[in-house]
Structure formats: C-alpha cells, structure tokens
Amino acid sequence: MKPKIYSIPLRQLASGDFMSLQIYKFTGNQTGKKAYIQANLHGAEVSGNAVIHQLIEFLMTLDNSQLIGEILLVPVCNPEAVNARSHQFSSGRYNSYDGKDWNRIFWDYEKENVDIEAFAKSQIDLSETEIKNNYRQEILRCFNQQLETINSGRGTPFYKQYRYQLQSLCLDADYVIDLHSSTNQSLDYLYCFHGRQESAKFFLLDYGMLMNEGEYDGYSFDEAFFKPWLALERHLQKLGKPIQFEIESWTLELGSGMNMNPESVAKGVRGVKNYLANKGMLKISEFPLTELADHQIIFTPKKEMKSYYAPVGGMIQNRLKPGTVVKQNQRIYQILNFNKNQDLPKVIDVFAETDGLILDNSTNHSVNQGDFVLDIIWEKSFD
Structure with missing residues (x-):
C-alpha cells in the first residue's frame, strides 16, 4: 500500500x-x-x-x-x-x-x-x-x-x-x-x-x-x-x-x-x-x-503532579533519576549554592513532600532561583 x-x-x-x-x-x-x-x-x-x-x-x-x-x-x-x-x-x-x-x-x-x-x-x-x-x-x-x-x-x-x-x-x-x-x-x-x-x-x-x-x-x-x-x-x-x-x-x-x-x-x-x-x-x-x-x-x-522549583540559585547535584520511587521526607536532590556574602559555599538538601515517583528532571543542572527542577507524580500503587 x-x-x-x-x-x-x-x-x-x-x-x-x-x-x-x-x-x-x-x-x-x-x-x-x-x-x-x-x-x-x-x-x-x-x-x-x-x-x-x-x-x-x-x-x-x-x-x-x-x-x-x-x-x-x-x-x-x-x-x-x-x-x-x-x-x-x-x-x-x-x-x-x-x-x-x-x-x-x-x-x-x-x-x-x-x-x-x-x-x-x-x-x-x-x-x-x-x-x-x-x-x-x-x-x-x-x-x-x-x-x-x-x-x-x-x-x-x-x-x-x-x-x-x-x-x-x-x-x-x-x-x-x-x-x-x-x-x-x-x-x-x-x-x-x-x-x-x-x-x-x-x-x-x-x-x-x-x-x-x-x-x-x-x-x-x-x-x-x-x-x-x-x-x-x-x-x-x-x-x-x-x-x-x-x-x-x-x-x-x-x-x-x-x-x-x-x-x-x-x-x-x-x-x-x-x-x-x-x-x-x-x-x-x-x-x-x-x-x-x-x-x-x-x-x-x-x-496531583507536584513540580519542584529551585529554592535558591546554584548547581544541582545528587538528584534522583526519573523512575525512582521516593518516600516523603526523602532527599531528592541538592543545590550547590554560591553567594556574594563572603561566606563559604553551601549545600542545600531538598526533600520530597509526598510519596511518589519522579517523572522528569530538568535538562540543565544550573538553576536560578525559581527554575524548574523535577516533577513527582503520585498514585496509591507507589505506597
């Protein structure tokens, strides 16, 4: 045909x-x-x-x-x-x-x-x-x-x-x-x-x-x-x-x-x-x-999809991959945060607010405050 x-x-x-x-x-x-x-x-x-x-x-x-x-x-x-x-x-x-x-x-x-x-x-x-x-x-x-x-x-x-x-x-x-x-x-x-x-x-x-x-x-x-x-x-x-x-x-x-x-x-x-x-x-x-x-x-x-945005500017590290099942209060990524306050760099942990599964991650590991980082979806099957 x-x-x-x-x-x-x-x-x-x-x-x-x-x-x-x-x-x-x-x-x-x-x-x-x-x-x-x-x-x-x-x-x-x-x-x-x-x-x-x-x-x-x-x-x-x-x-x-x-x-x-x-x-x-x-x-x-x-x-x-x-x-x-x-x-x-x-x-x-x-x-x-x-x-x-x-x-x-x-x-x-x-x-x-x-x-x-x-x-x-x-x-x-x-x-x-x-x-x-x-x-x-x-x-x-x-x-x-x-x-x-x-x-x-x-x-x-x-x-x-x-x-x-x-x-x-x-x-x-x-x-x-x-x-x-x-x-x-x-x-x-x-x-x-x-x-x-x-x-x-x-x-x-x-x-x-x-x-x-x-x-x-x-x-x-x-x-x-x-x-x-x-x-x-x-x-x-x-x-x-x-x-x-x-x-x-x-x-x-x-x-x-x-x-x-x-x-x-x-x-x-x-x-x-x-x-x-x-x-x-x-x-x-x-x-x-x-x-x-x-x-x-x-x-x-x-x-019910939960989007996570960078609380501060910096570089994403140790982020969990799409497909990972997570529990509430589990660390899902870190931000390496630099500053202009004559302080040493900080590593900021970000935790899951709910149980769920990571659907997607932002492509860029460099984020400004408020940039998208990842999505978590939730369903009872993940419990």
Whole structure:
C-alpha cells in the first residue's frame, strides 16, 4: 500500500522561501474511521518523527484490505519551531516572534459563543451516529468561518494561519494522536482525558496523566480537538441520553527533548499499532497484542503532579533519576549554592513532600532561583 503524498504551503519568509507541511495519507479499500497522527509540534521534541517514519514503512508493507478507513501522518508538523536554534541547542517551544507557546494557540469550538446545550436538546431523538455527524458539521462550519479573515487584505497573525492549516487536517478525524517528547529528561507517558482510561491502555505505556473535567482549557492541540465532544457528552448526559462517542485525542510524551531515544521510539510505534488494531483500523496478525491485553497503566490526576522549583540559585547535584520511587521526607536532590556574602559555599538538601515517583528532571543542572527542577507524580500503587 502506497501513501498519497502532498504538501501544504504554510508561510513565505522574507527571503522569498516557503515553509510547508508534507502529509502522508494511507487509505484502505473499506471506509471506516480516520486517524490523524502528527509529530514535532515543539521544535526540540523529535522522537515522534522516527515513530511516524517507522509507521510509514510498516503501512507500506500492508495491502489495502488490511487498513479500514484512513490514516494521515504529518512529521515535523511545525517547521518553524523545528528549525529554531541557539548554538547547538534546539528550542522551538515558543514562537520567537510573539512569545506564544506553539501548543497553546489552537482554535476551540466552545470559545465561539456557541450554545452546545441547545444543540444537544435539538438532537435528543436522533441516533448516536446522526448526532455525531451533525455536531461535526457544526464544528467544521464554524471553523471555516476563519477563512474570511485569513484571506482578507489586512491579513492575520501567522499563528492563526498556522493553526488553521493544521487543524483543518484533523477536525473530521475520529482519533488524534499528537507525538511529543518532554522538554526535560523524562519517562514515557501520555495525557488521558477522563472517561477514556480503557483506551489509554492500548498504547502500552506505564504512566498516564489524567485530565479530569475542568483541568483543560482547550488551547493545546489535543484539547482543542476533544474538549467540544466532552462538552456535548456532558450536556446529553444531563438530558438523560448518555453517549460516549467513539472519538478520542491523545498526547504521547516519548522520551526527552533533543534526543531520539530508540526505546521511546519503539514504545511509540508499538503503542500506536496496538491502539489502531484495537480500534479495528488495522487487520494484522501480530496486533492487538493479546498477551498484553490486561496491561495496566498508572494514572495520576494532573492536579496531583507536584513540580519542584529551585529554592535558591546554584548547581544541582545528587538528584534522583526519573523512575525512582521516593518516600516523603526523602532527599531528592541538592543545590550547590554560591553567594556574594563572603561566606563559604553551601549545600542545600531538598526533600520530597509526598510519596511518589519522579517523572522528569530538568535538562540543565544550573538553576536560578525559581527554575524548574523535577516533577513527582503520585498514585496509591507507589505506597
């Protein structure tokens, strides 16, 4: 099976050169669900590109009968961020022009002054499929109204043009998978919306950050896609018509920034294959992995993750690594603290406030007061 490969121009630079996206579209000979997979929205988070490359190679070994529906794959989905450099260091988390986080700019249907409650009431006697199709059309209709401003003579900021191009590829999808890496030195984990914990297990990762209601604002890519559907489910539930639509959105954090960790890439490839096979999109002999059907994932509510920041400036030493289980009052790192008070340097111990597991460490061992140092997640399984 060969993909259809096409490019979408994104932006013309002052030099006259163009930046563009390249899309790989695989279509089965049976209609079905649509999966959208992208990587490298933040410039330093590169592992997802290797995942997509291996998925492309894998899909090309199949025939059209083994794919139900279609899969869109978009590597290096943010070329401006990917190309950002400071010496040998890749940054690209923020737009250097306006300072915006590239993953906090996306269009959210709920913020368009729409009445989802009224829509839910108007659909109460329809089937789940009819409601899903009608709601999707409403979202797309509202989304496409941005084109008038984008195409106007006075123009619009680039981030609005960029998000339109990226979201236009996925708003009609059933499954969205956004491949990231941690900015820090990190374990592999995913972000999971409440109510989708069972599907999260298909990715075969050990850790998940659970986003409960009210813990997401709709500005990140996965949230902007999925938040309106959760809102519709909530309104239908109140009306006595409980529905959980077969629509899902995920962010996978695979390894650490600026690194192509082979183990993280392998986990990403295996997880995406297993997920798509469990969703009935792939008919392949080796997946789903039946021996891992009971795989358990440790979920931590997002609000219960504890971030630690440097109490003073200095150099981090003797810090525990990601994956280390810690107990309350256990030392987790030290800061070698210099001063300008004619005193000798001090070594300051920092202790865990709770039991938990270290999720990630800052890349830089040199910290100013208030800089991020590490995250600890908590779950009863660590007790």
